[in-house]
Amino acid sequence: MIDLITDFLKNVNSLEVNMTNSMFRLILSMVLGMAVGAERKRKGQIAGIRTFTLIAMGSCLAMLLSIYVPQVYLGLKNGDPGRIAAQVITGIGFIGGGAMIHMKGAVRGLTTAAGIWMTAIIGMAVGIGMYFISIGATILILLTLVAFEHYEKKRGVGQVSKVISLTAGGILHDIGDYRKVFADNGIHLSTYYVEYNYEKNLTELNFVVLAHAYSNLLPVLEAIGKVNPTLKLTLSSQLDI
Template structure:
């Protein structure tokens, strides 16, 4: 019993020792893995291993910030602002690498924010704020999972889509397509037309703004029936 109490006291000690050092590293790794598992579930490039390493690295930086003044300057509580302060700056490079910039669109912002938040959690574990770190991890999961389901049910958020059409004949009016978009609550942002007089065809590119979780198949069927369609494709704006 005394041995267990001694371990507990070492884990919660303000001074860095082998017991609380290993405990904090393992806890930070575990919390990082939880967030990474959720991101990997969404198919993001940063997964379990990446988030675990980020959390452990931030935790170790905080431990070093506390240990160095204790060992060499004799300060009991250390100066956590020395080394750990650089984690905030350095983690920005990893967050930037998680984002993808294509055709003016940005993807991976949520993963980048998760990386930054996981690093802060690792720092909190390193300084001994165990309950706060666990609570922050649970809040991250609440934000990423529960709020995502809420967005799907409410159909919140919009995405840019591109509809490519090849139609027989020379199209001089697109009002019938506008009417289709209005009926399906899709906003037409802009469009591009290319006339192929040699083959008597018209190529149309519609850039539309639709709900992120909406089913666009009924709209595509209506678009295809609005003219003598030979070819019809739907893609994200970043793919064009």
């Protein structure tokens, strides 16, 4: 039994590519890719467990090929064993670009794209036999994604300004009810602008609020519209004054 374990560890840590270390590295890259993919799937990202797993395994296999080719074809003295691995870094950019979405002036998916790139690097590190570094890097990625998310929410990092503009009937001198709506929905009111139209008996309000770029503000708009008789209600990313 001890001899089997010794032989297994010897094959796994061998610098040459063999069946044992190849399968071990592919399985390890699969597990590490699944770990990162599970976190992204938890956040509702399109690129989830399967995508990250395939990226990690594919990068690992590419690294194995980079080692195996010069190992078998010893006559290729001018060959570059790192060429295949280098192309992985270039090619993974296309997948990362596909994970990003540009919508209404905001770019979504940057973290997922960075995670895809990092997962490819981890797969390559596993493929070359850097097991502990690969596992440590995966743990650091998960800590970054989870811990920093709570920090950003707590400190308000990652929030953007949104402008809620409305035209209400009557001359409004108190916006306390609007403040309450924002407070009840966890929205920070940064500042506001008021313009009165005494001729038409209307009040125009522009609320500048801080919210996460992809927060659903529709319930907030609905609640605001019920505070006073509202003739017009709009949401935009910038104030036009």
